[in-house]
Amino acid sequence: xxxxxxxxxxxxxxxxxxxxxxxxxxxxxxxxxxxxxxxxxxxxxxxxxxxxxxxxxxxxxxxxxxxxx
Numbered sequence: 001x002x003x004x005x006x007x008x009x010x011x012x013x014x015x016x017x018x019x020x021x022x023x024x025x026x027x028x029x030x031x032x033x034x035x036x037x038x039x040x041x042x043x044x045x046x047x048x049x050x051x052x053x054x055x056x057x058x059x060x061x062x063x064x065x066x067x068x069x
Contacts, residue, residue: 038046
């Protein structure tokens with residue numbers, strides 16, 4: 001048998017309801033973990049990137065305006 005073919009005898013027969021219940025319980029476990037607090041250094045880096053993106057948007061808009069006029 002080819003290694004890429006799927007043998008139906010090895011696949012468990014799960015209903016959609018069972019799969020959804022398992023998915024829901026896994027999602028609840030992940031949600032309980034919550035978010036980790038960001039370090040001050042990481043906050044500064046993120047804000048720096050935001051400012052850089054805004055600056056580059058302004059540069060692109062100014063260059064596009066100059067090219068069209």
